[in-house]
Amino acid sequence: MAKTLQLPIIDLASSDCTSTSSSIRQACVNYGFFYLINHGVEGDLLREVLEGNKFFFELPLEEKMKLARKENRGYTPLYAENLDPSSSAKGDSKESFYIGPLEDSTRGYLNQWPPDEILPCWRSTMEKYYKKVLEAGKRLISLVALALNLEENFFYDIGALDQPNSFLRLLHYPGDLGLVDEEMYGASAHSDYGMITLLATDGVGGLQVCREKAKEPRVWEDVHYVPGAFIVNIGDMMERWTNGLFRSTLHRVMPTGQTRYSMAFFLDPNPDCVVECLETCCSESYPPRFPPIRSGDYLEERFKLTYGS
Numbered sequence: 001m002a003k004t005l006q007l008p009i010i011d012l013a014s015s016d017c018t019s020t021s022s023s024i025r026q027a028c029v030n031y032g033f034f035y036l037i038n039h040g041v042e043g044d045l046l047r048e049v050l051e052g053n054k055f056f057f058e059l060p061l062e063e064k065m066k067l068a069r070k071e072n073r074g075y076t077p078l079y080a081e082n083l084d085p086s087s088s089a090k091g092d093s094k095e096s097f098y099i100g101p102l103e104d105s106t107r108g109y110l111n112q113w114p115p116d117e118i119l120p121c122w123r124s125t126m127e128k129y130y131k132k133v134l135e136a137g138k139r140l141i142s143l144v145a146l147a148l149n150l151e152e153n154f155f156y157d158i159g160a161l162d163q164p165n166s167f168l169r170l171l172h173y174p175g176d177l178g179l180v181d182e183e184m185y186g187a188s189a190h191s192d193y194g195m196i197t198l199l200a201t202d203g204v205g206g207l208q209v210c211r212e213k214a215k216e217p218r219v220w221e222d223v224h225y226v227p228g229a230f231i232v233n234i235g236d237m238m239e240r241w242t243n244g245l246f247r248s249t250l251h252r253v254m255p256t257g258q259t260r261y262s263m264a265f266f267l268d269p270n271p272d273c274v275v276e277c278l279e280t281c282c283s284e285s286y287p288p289r290f291p292p293i294r295s296g297d298y299l300e301e302r303f304k305l306t307y308g309s
């Protein structure tokens with residue numbers, strides 16, 4: 001059985017920014033994961049979104065397929081995605097629905113929504129949630145900047161948070177997978193691509209992290225549920241920015257036999273923002289490990305590897 005990990009708890013409403021940012025630094029260096037409490041997204045809204053999540057995935061497949069994934073927005077059916085093809089030939093036992101930026105002035109409006117007649121108020125609930133989590137994420141990023149010995153507004157000033165390329169992903173992991181003859185994963189081992197991810201779940205377990213991604217055999221530890229808290233993790237772009245100081249930790253979701261719902265919010269920078277080693281994270285003896293890259297190009301490449309398109 002996997003050990004349960006005791007992750008640090010960060011209070012977004014704390015008035016002591018110095019102590020909070022220093023706790024964030026420690027959490028990101030040691031785990032790349034932490035719990036976020038007092039984040040400003042009310043429990044009622046979280047429950048409403050979880051309910052909406054369930055209603056959506058309960059729709060007939062035919063209805064969901066009308067919203068099949070285009071431009072990384074919309075529905076991806078069961079087994080269609082494999083985050084780690086080396087571990088399992090069959091895709092992940094999850095279905096998902098992606099919602100991209102609500103105002104996308106550069107590329108026209110790309111989000112897809114189930115019709116209001118089928119799921120009344122669904123779109124407005126999801127939009128409300130998207131805005132609220134984005135707001136919490138932006139506040140958190142200011143503390144992350146302080147944690148990196150940068151100005152509080154650093155990520156705003158370099159344009160990362162100017163129309164950020166953020167995605168809300170609703171997820172459903174079915175409980176009953178029928179007879180399976182190979183190891184199945186709800187979500188196979190992966191790290192997230194962006195700056196930070198804010199995850200909310202229905203409390204059903206299954207999420208595990210591997211703190212040492214280069215070490216074999218991999219050691220997986222359970223992440224337990226803290227009611228009302230977001231589970232926050234560092235993504236690969238933040239790892240690149242920080243020259244590996246902040247870890248983009250490998251994680252996965254194992255099937256538990258119980259149906260599970262979750263919502264992951266990926267806070268990713270504006271596509272034109274260049275992700276390059278921060279001055280506070282390198283020195284002559286510790287030069288930049290990753291070349292600069294445009295955030296949009298990096299994301300596109302990662303999506304291509306995951307979906308083949």
Ligand SMILES: O=C(O)CCC(=O)C(=O)O
Nearest residue numbers: 171187192207253262264
């Ligand atoms: O559903 C979860 O708990 C995790 C989802 C996840 O890691 C992802 O979608 O990147």
Ligand SMILES: [Fe+2]
Nearest residue numbers: 190191192251
């Ligand atoms: Fe993830």
